[in-house]
Amino acid sequence: MSVVESRQLSDLTEWIIMQPCDCENCAIRSVALFGEIHQQTVQRVHDQARQLEEPEGTILYREGHAANAAFTLREGIVKLVRNQPGGRSQIVRLLVGGDFFGAEGLFGDTHHHTAITLTPVTLCRLPNTLLEQLRTDDPAFSDALLGRWRRALDEVESLALELGNRKAEERLASFLLHWQRKHGPQAQWLPLPLSRGELGELLGLRVETVSRVMARWKRERLFEERNRLIRLLDAEGLQHVVDSDPG
Template identity: 60%
Template sequence: MEPNDCRNCEIRSLALFGEISSEGVDQFAEQTYQVQYPAGATIYEQGDKPEAAFTLREGIIKLVRNSGTDRSQIVRLLVKGDLMGIEGIFEEPYRQSAIALTPVRVCYLPLPMLDRMRTEEPRFTEALLGRWRRALNEVEELAVELGTRKAEERVAAFLLHWQEKAEHDDDNWMPFPLSRTELGQMLGLRVETVSRVLARWKREGIFEERSSRLRLLEPDCLDQLLAQGTETATAAHRE
């Protein structure tokens, strides 16, 4: 565990504390600290009673929902600045399990501190609800998009979504730590289908992959695929 310097944090503009005053940050920052987890570590499990929420400072985390029938669904991927586990402030158990896809560094935000901030920092509640709403919108929009698409279109929609969300280096490489099995879990597809689609697109030069990183070379091809799928579905609905 490491102490936090929230006022001078490099991700403060992305994180929850970025929306409250520096004085408010100083008042509560001493109650927070940083924790590092290796890839594969579970930060918290679905159904557990929450003790804290977390802001992701570095790395990628997957939120996994278990259905109770030995099936799991990746509902969201988190990147730097994303907030997780905030359901505890509403006295609810964690809704998903949070698992590190890469080595990660998170800020530990004790729930009693967050509850006090809701009372003493009026802007905090507005910021909290805004982030909660954006997270739900992201999940819902992606679910609707994937739920109405054929297999290839689902993969294309996710890759374009991830291109917008993930960080890129100067050569437009972005992290892609998902296995084919995990991608299938997220998209509701069999791993064989995902592997076949990605293998063909790699041969066709639509994307390239290297050491858990991916770069889209022809994103317009994926956009066209989605547009054609939408046109076909619209025409079928009219008939």
């Protein structure tokens, strides 16, 4: 577990401090869910959606619990975790600004993951009632959803590819490069708010394995790390690790 104690998103007091979502001037509107949609729809969202901020380590919802709302992530990073009966768990997706998640309620389902913030986040909460309205009233909304879902499927398939076909070092190198791309290739210092254990949960490895490899790579100056930021010093070299599979 993290050093941060788990908070629950359930206090009534939370609701009082929540602000209406500033949809009109939302800086990330172009990448967020409602980029492609009617002004009228945006207005409706504005009325019903609520923006909230949460610290690191907050459980936004739990696997198996009723799905009363979906979220749009504006700022920060969230992990979606799926648990196994046996006590282990798998991070199935890392969410960054602009991502939409938690809409299982649209199908009358409970949540399929546990969503936990890895950094302080700001997000918009979209109640089920709103989602239902949008789906029935604005066909562009369904299309947007469809696109999101397809992209999510794509990402998880890539993850399965990694898990099934690559060995430890390749997975780690591949992840670092992927993370770099996700934050723009020009970015120097990337946030990496994942513990070694969490990297393991994502890549199907044990803490010790992750630690060993990353410690060595730091010694070999393939990358450096400060606080929870990393900088790739030799992307070339990392790419070489990925490609070095004798398959």
